[in-house]
Amino acid sequence: MPLAFVDESESQPSKDPGVYILAAVLLDPADAADARDTLRRLRTRRVAKAHWHDADQSLRERMVHVVAALPLDICIVTHTDDVATRSERRRRHALRTLLMHFRAQGVDHIALESRGAISDRRDIAFMNGIRSQRLVAPEQRIEHIPGPEEPLLWAADIVAGATVQHRVGAPQYLKTLTATTRVTLL
Numbered sequence: 001m002p003l004a005f006v007d008e009s010e011s012q013p014s015k016d017p018g019v020y021i022l023a024a025v026l027l028d029p030a031d032a033a034d035a036r037d038t039l040r041r042l043r044t045r046r047v048a049k050a051h052w053h054d055a056d057q058s059l060r061e062r063m064v065h066v067v068a069a070l071p072l073d074i075c076i077v078t079h080t081d082d083v084a085t086r087s088e089r090r091r092r093h094a095l096r097t098l099l100m101h102f103r104a105q106g107v108d109h110i111a112l113e114s115r116g117a118i119s120d121r122r123d124i125a126f127m128n129g130i131r132s133q134r135l136v137a138p139e140q141r142i143e144h145i146p147g148p149e150e151p152l153l154w155a156a157d158i159v160a161g162a163t164v165q166h167r168v169g170a171p172q173y174l175k176t177l178t179a180t181t182r183v184t185l186l
Contacts, residue, residue: 002026002073004102004110007147007156008094009052010087011078015168018083020090022098023159025152026107027072032152035070039151042066048148052161060165063158064176070155074177075101076163077186088122095123096130097186103137113153114144 004026011019027035042050042063055063079094102110114120127142147153162173177183 001029001109002105002107003029003032003152004075004107005150005152005156006098006110006112007153007160008091008113009157009160009164010090011164012168013083016164018081018085018090019167020079020081020087020094021160021163022077022091022094023156023163024075024077024098024102024110025067025070025072025155025159026075026105027070027152031071035072035155036151038066038070039154042154043151050151050154050158051147052157055161060158060161060173061176064162064173067155067158068177068180070181072155072181074159074181074183075186076159076183077101078163078167092126095126096135099127099130099136099140099142101184101186103135103140108137108139108141110140110142111145111150111153112142113147113150113157120144 004024006022006024009021011021047054050063077094077098079090081090123142130136145153162177166174
C-alpha cells in the first residue's frame with residue numbers, strides 16, 4: 001500500500017490566473033527512509049526544508065534530478081476557476097479530485113503539509129464530509145505534518161513548483177520529472 005505526501009501551490013496569478021495545484025508523491029513504505037535521507041541532502045544550513053520558492057535555477061535543477069531519481073510515482077491535480085473564487089474553494093475541489101483518485105488506487109495514508117491548526121481542522125472536516133458522501137473510503141486518513149519535519153513533503157513541493165513553471169512557460173523541470181517517473185495528471 002503506497003504512502004502519499006501532498007503539497008500545494010497556486011500558479012502565478014499574472015500568467016496563469018485562478019489555478020490551484022496539488023502535487024502528490026507516492027512510494028512504497030519500504031523505500032521511504034532512503035528517500036528521506038536523499039531529500040535531506042537538498043537542505044542547506046540556512047533553511048529548515050528544501051523549498052522550491054526559495055531556490056535559484058541551479059538548485060531547482062538539482063532538486064528535480066534528485067526527485068526524478070527516487071522510486072516514486074507522481075500525481076498532479078490542477079483546478080482552474082474564476083479568479084474571484086476563493087483560493088480555499090479551488091483547493092477543496094482539487095483535494096476532492098485527488099482523494100477520489102487515491103480511493104481508486106487503494107491509497108489510505110495521505111500526508112498533507114500542515115497549514116496551521118485552523119486550516120488543518122478544516123481539512124479534516126472536509127474529509128469527513130466527503131467520506132459521509134462515500135466519495136472516499138472509510139479507511140482513508142489524512143495526516144498533517146509540518147513541512148520541515150517531513151522530507152517527502154519537500155518532494156511534493158518540488159513537483160508542485162515544477163508544475164507551476166511548466167504552466168507559465170518553463171517546461172524543463174517537469175520534463176525532467178516525467179522522463180523517469182510515472183506521472184498522473186488529473
